[in-house]
Amino acid sequence: MELMEQIWKKAQADKKRIVLPEAEEERNLQACGKIMENGLAKVVLVGSEKVIREKAAVLGVNLEGVEIQDPETSEKTAVYANEFYELRKKKGMTLEKADKIVRDPLYFGTMMVKLGDGDGLVSGAIHTTGDLLRPGLQIVKTAPGISVVSSTFIMNVPNSEYGDNGLLLFADCAVNPNPTAEELASIAISTAETAKTLCGMEPKVAMLSFSTMGSASHELVDKVTKATELAKSMRPDLDIDGELQLDAAIVKKVADLKAPNSKVAGKANVLVFPDLQAGNIGYKLVQRFAKAEAIGPVCQGFAKPINDLSRGCSADDIVNVVAVTAVQAQAQGK
Structure with a gap:
């Protein structure tokens, strides 16, 4: 269906x-x-x-x-x-x-x-x-415990093995230009809830960066690392991990090499981008190149x-x- x-x-x-x-x-x-x-x-x-x-x-x-x-x-x-x-x-x-x-x-x-x-x-x-x-x-x-309103796109990618048989959520792609670590943590939690509510999926949330588990050192990476720690502490019941590069987040072979101990790497179905530029570009690339259906933006928070x-x-x-x-x-x- x-x-x-x-x-x-x-x-x-x-x-x-x-x-x-x-x-x-x-x-x-x-x-x-x-x-x-x-x-x-x-x-x-x-x-x-x-x-x-x-x-x-x-x-x-x-x-x-x-x-x-x-x-x-x-x-x-x-x-x-x-x-x-x-x-x-x-x-x-x-x-x-x-x-x-x-x-x-x-x-x-x-x-x-x-x-x-x-x-x-x-x-x-x-x-x-x-x-x-x-x-x-x-x-x-905003909802209790959530510091920021955000958005997500539900991406339905045809003939894809990534996410849940091609179904993934991308956030934030439409609202927050440069979220803080605290806001990024809230975005991750909100998007996980949206995944459960609208898609009936068990969310596996990847906090995306250009680094995987400390492979690069930069203040931009530090923001994602801090956001991951905050999100995990706020919602220990959710599978949230990072920082992860996109390939480590969704490709099992890459995840096995770069993040072998992660519960999310290689299996992510919720992708949280570090800022609006990355998120907006990312969903449009997948929509156009992969001919994906993009449902949204869905507001959350x-x-x-x-x-x-x-x-x-x-x-x-x-x-x-x-x-x-x-x-x-x-x-x-x-």
Whole structure:
């Protein structure tokens, strides 16, 4: 069974309430129809109810069973404004300003997730990653024990023996330009949890570098070594090892020579890159040269699931990200 098919089945088994704050946008409305048709989630559309219904009618999208929240008329707006004021008053927030801010659908939707009126949120078709992360970090914040929000790509490489029969997770490829050792440790732990939640795999996490187990000496290597030690101490139940070169991480023959005592070397299915340049280049190389399917970026590290879209996404892309977000919500609700 293909990975997305598995994720769809998980989403259908326990429908979660997923908020779409870009509901006045055409692709989001088309996606909403497909999500409801396939029973992937309970959809909450945030925006002008008049505009949403008019556009849905033009597109032929059936909104039966879909919840619509209009920040300009919703009874929840005053509640959200007060809660946002409480969250941000030490930063100089006023009630008047809070009331204005939460009328923005992205902030309104994020408040829904914060207060349990939604289980997750998907945005980014018409907003930047920064637009999404800002309210997420201000309102939902990071999960306990996690210091940073990050991203991962699920790479499905055809006809490959590496990872779990060609299935690997790459992180961080979209968010943190130059993570500290502490942040790198959090990224490793978050990605291991994503591997379990979305892929059902037992994560074997390789902390990548240009050195394997002390073969090179440099401050860049030191950061990865420290991150590995921190991640192991934070989560001794996970198989995390490093520092490892890419070949030592995934190729058994190389691992046997360079890291014979490692539980991860030669068997890694989660690859944690030392910085964003390496991660972004790495996933795109594999995507293009190996013709791999790249699912993501999947956001991770938030206390509740919030996911980003590419502004070039299709309606089908939105459907899949909603399914991913629903499965993340299931895992966080346990």
